[in-house]
Amino acid sequence: MEEQRGQGVRMSDIAAAAGVSRQALYLHFSSRTELLVETTRYGDEVRGVEERSIRCRAAPTGVEVLTAYIEFWGNYVPEIYGIAKALLAVRETDEAAAAAWNDRMGMLRDCCRYTIEAIQRDKMLAPEWTCEEATDLLWTILSIQNWEQLTVECGWSISQYVVWIQTVSRRIFVQGEGTRSKP
Amino acid sequence: MEEQRGQGVRMSDIAAAAGVSRQALYLHFSSRTELLVETTRYGDEVRGVEERSIRCRAAPTGVEVLTAYIEFWGNYVPEIYGIAKALLAVRETDEAAAAAWNDRMGMLRDCCRYTIEAIQRDKMLAPEWTCEEATDLLWTILSIQNWEQLTVECGWSISQYVVWIQTVSRRIFVQGEGTRSKP
DNA sequence: TAAAGTACTTTACACTGTGTCAATTGACAT
């Protein structure tokens, strides 16, 4: 999955890689989608996303939460990129895959909302945004597709991604961050 | 295609809708992908994208080009959303579809580059960006996936999308656009 | 030592959707 970015990974390929017959997979997973979904869940658990994202919230100011969170995310996405692509591909046709995807994205959104609220608590949220709108926007900016476009297609390194997205986010959301912050 | 967003649209569905046998489609298009690609091309031609996007370039200042272009784009995407989704779905597995998609996205990128260069000519580009980076970023912000996320998933209206993306883009790219511009 | 259970295997097949092929039909032009 990780190598192939989820494409052209058939049940028979997975079975072969696991050294098991294709039919044996159906003894453990009722469908290809279920296998994908479970793999996602397992991967998140092993990697300890929950814990890592909660740690970002510990930063003292809203802006620092934003900075920490973007750094975490930029480095986390490559770990899940392969399976995410696979899930994304079946999501269009498969209810359960769509639900699993939405669940994951919901977690991301929660983190975005927390971040924006932390900035607002500090009275640092740029006045043109409501919390809701700013959350929508930050959530969209941090989408996996955007990460993909910037790193894979535009050739940005992960650290470039992190720095530029931090810069952009500050300029968009933080009051008085006009032209001054240089990365 | 437009109604179903490209999903579950089989060759037999298209044939039925056209009042023709499934096999007859293969007399005109060598494969489903070719049909999709040709439909995209035809659609763009009928809608006169070329002309409409060139008209945006006529704006007197770079910032006005940016504003006009985002307005054009925000209103244009819904017209092509269905077929774009269909193309996007097959792009992962199909060489030709990927090429067609990249071609369309290349056009968008050209427009982004033109816009950024126009802003730079006016000495209004925020100093932390090079033309290349700013183009990558604007191109990413204007992606169809972002449009989809904000309008379809977050429920923004098209005019909201246009106004907020204009605001965001100005704040990111234009010098001295700190916290002041209110939509 | 026998019975039951577990985990898997092999083989076969149903189903969907794409794409190919061959023989046929009807309309129109020369």
Place this chain on the structure above:
DNA sequence: ATGTCAATTGACACAGTGTAAAGTACTTTA
């Protein structure tokens, strides 16, 4: 009358998912 064009019908190959049945090897229980 002949040829050609566009489309038709029907059959079929292929890939990939998912189901079903019968068999094997090993483990647990009693």
